[in-house]
Amino acid sequence: MPRNGIYILYEKGEQGHGGDRIVRIGTDTGENQLRSRIFQHFVNENKNRSIFRKNIGRAMLNKENSPYLTIWNYDPTIRANKEKYKDVIDKVFESKIEKQISKYMQENFYFVLLEVGGKNNRLRLEEKLIGTVSNCKLCKPSSTWLGSSSSISKIREGGLWQVQGLYTAGLAEKDLQEIEKCLVK
Numbered sequence: 001m002p003r004n005g006i007y008i009l010y011e012k013g014e015q016g017h018g019g020d021r022i023v024r025i026g027t028d029t030g031e032n033q034l035r036s037r038i039f040q041h042f043v044n045e046n047k048n049r050s051i052f053r054k055n056i057g058r059a060m061l062n063k064e065n066s067p068y069l070t071i072w073n074y075d076p077t078i079r080a081n082k083e084k085y086k087d088v089i090d091k092v093f094e095s096k097i098e099k100q101i102s103k104y105m106q107e108n109f110y111f112v113l114l115e116v117g118g119k120n121n122r123l124r125l126e127e128k129l130i131g132t133v134s135n136c137k138l139c140k141p142s143s144t145w146l147g148s149s150s151s152i153s154k155i156r157e158g159g160l161w162q163v164q165g166l167y168t169a170g171l172a173e174k175d176l177q178e179i180e181k182c183l184v185k
Contacts, residue, residue, distance in 0.1 A: 002115035002184055003032040006126050009111045009161075016139040023109075023147070024052060024161040025129045027122040034113070042105055045098035048077045055150065055161050056101050063149035068093060104146070114182040125175065125182075132170035134158050 006027045014021035026041075028034040040050045047054040054072070061069040071089060076082045116122045133139050141148060141159040150156050154163040171179070 001035050001038070002113060003034060004028060004118075004122065005034045005116045005182070005184070006114040006122055006129065007034070007038060007111045008114070008129065009109050011145075012108050012110075014142055014145055016136070020110075021139055021141075021159075022133050023141075023159070025126055025133065025165075026052070026162070027116070027126045029119060029123070031119070038111075042102070042109075045095070045102055047072070047094075047098065047101070048075060052161055053098070053101050053105075055152065055155060056104060056146070057097050058152065059146050059148075059150040059155070060097065060100060060104075062151045063146070069151060072097070113184040114179060115184050116182050125179065127165045127168050128171045128175055129179075130160070130162070130165035131168035134160060134166040134168075135170055 006025065008022055009024040009026075010020040011023040012020055014023060016022065026037065028037045040046075041052050044050070045053075047057050057072055058069060061072055068090070071085070072094070074081060074085045074089065076085050076089060114125070116125055139159065145159070147155050147159065147161060152163060154166060155161060158166045160166065
């Protein structure tokens with residue numbers, strides 16, 4: 001696994017261009033943090049360290065009309081909030097949801113990595129990739145996609161497990177050539 005780069009996630013059962021559809025694009029913003037970022041998404045059962053996990057949990061809870069969705073949205077990583085929400089956060093229930101998220105992710109997602117150096121370069125290519133996918137008319141979610149149950153309209157409507165960078169300018173030919181060189185084989 002490269003130390004720095006961009007990850008492109010596909011979700012089984014979601015179709016686009018004759019194969020599994022891209023449902024998330026992301027990067028590490030620190031130096032040498034790509035492995036850590038993948039770990040935070042797929043292994044570390046802590047939605048407060050991965051907005052991706054938090055968004056999947058939101059969709060799961062919303063699909064079940066769970067009243068806990070409001071509490072799930074709280075951010076106890078800020079010291080003041082930790083104290084403020086300590087009596088309403090159900091750690092046992094959240095642990096159960098985190099396990100469901102891990103299972104869902106590990107069974108339904110796989111990814112491709114691009115080795116991309118330089119934070120600004122990673123952010124630039126990530127945005128262009130997100131723009132390309134979010135603007136693609138063939139990359140829309142199925143009627144059974146879990147994200148369609150999200151409480152966040154940008155996820156439901158955009159068909160991606162993210163809200164930032166949607167509908168921006170896409171990749172140019174020179175960007176495609178650069179990405180081809182970055183593919184981790």
